[in-house]
Amino acid sequence: MNSSKFLKALNLQSNTTPPVWFMRQAGRYLPEYQEIRKNYTNFLDMCKQPETCAELALQPIDRYGLDASILFSDILTIPDAFNLGLAFHEGEGPKFSNPISSAEDINHLDAFDVNTLDYVFKAVEETKKLLPKDLPLIGFCGSPWTLAAYSIEGGGSKDFYKTKSFMKHHPAELQKFLEILSNACYEYLRQQVLSGVNAIQIFDSWADLLSETDLEIYSLQYSKMLTQLLKTDPVTSNIPIILFEKAPNKKIIDFAYEDLSCISLHWQEDILTISNELSGRFAIQGNLNPKVLLETDQSIYEEVKKICTIMKEYPGYIFNLGHGITPDIDPEKVKIMIDAIRE
């Protein structure tokens, strides 16, 4: 594992070419994924099959020879463990049949039992069995804020109106819920580490719903609670943590905190400015706009080159997209991107 370019970068060591992996690398843009996916109506049922998850996690590794793999699962397994009735129906995003709709619901939440997520830990073990020895596996969870937003909204949404209204009318209960979720995320990640993951990424995919002040109060405060729990536990204290904030309304230099090894940059961030500000303190991951992969080979090459030139001397740079790859991307374009990075 010491020879892993990805883990070296997380420890702020340089590589001759940057390690590369990308968010949602196992997913709907791959025909081999679709081939397995068609056997399941509800995506969550597929996530509950550890051997299938392992096979899916390996697909992008086999196709592209990436420098890190990511556990095949979803961030919404935790709300599902609170019995909020999660399902992913054909052609729709996630939907909760039993969302958090009142302050009372938070007082009556079921206690979190990490063992109900045993299928995830088995998926980690199965994936480790299939991966080459020196290829790291990234475990993950959603940030407490992002999980709360889905749990209250009852699914995805354009404006997250219910969540914002809940925040306005029941701030104390929301904070109680965030604390419960922080503890659940900690237990969940701890168990992923015991099962074999080598690094952790926290996805704050709905950070952009919050104002600068609220981002601190409702999101970062709880991600910090989570990372502090991880850093004070001997099981997890040495595991590098990556934080992805989607388009936060606060400058990264103003919130990057010491428990983190790496900041994953959304595609809207200016990687040049941020790399100057963070240099020597945090590894950086990112941040090609996934939509570039819809353009010509030449444009892809140029956009990759731009980022790689800026980050050439940066100790601890990991190439990634600035958000998840989308189903409309041609897998051949991904190959163009990877060849360009390694050139």
Ligand code: CP3
């Ligand atoms: O390679 C990988 O990254 C696979 C593992 C993975 C999935 N989801 C599988 C998945 C990871 C790391 C995630 C994270 C995730 N899930 C996030 C954070 C990253 C981000 O995009 O911001 C979020 C917000 C979710 C919640 C979620 N899961 C939504 C909104 C949806 C439906 C829409 C969509 O983006 O696909 C999912 C479903 C999902 N999760 C799929 C996959 C492969 C597609 C399901 C299908 O085939 O029907």
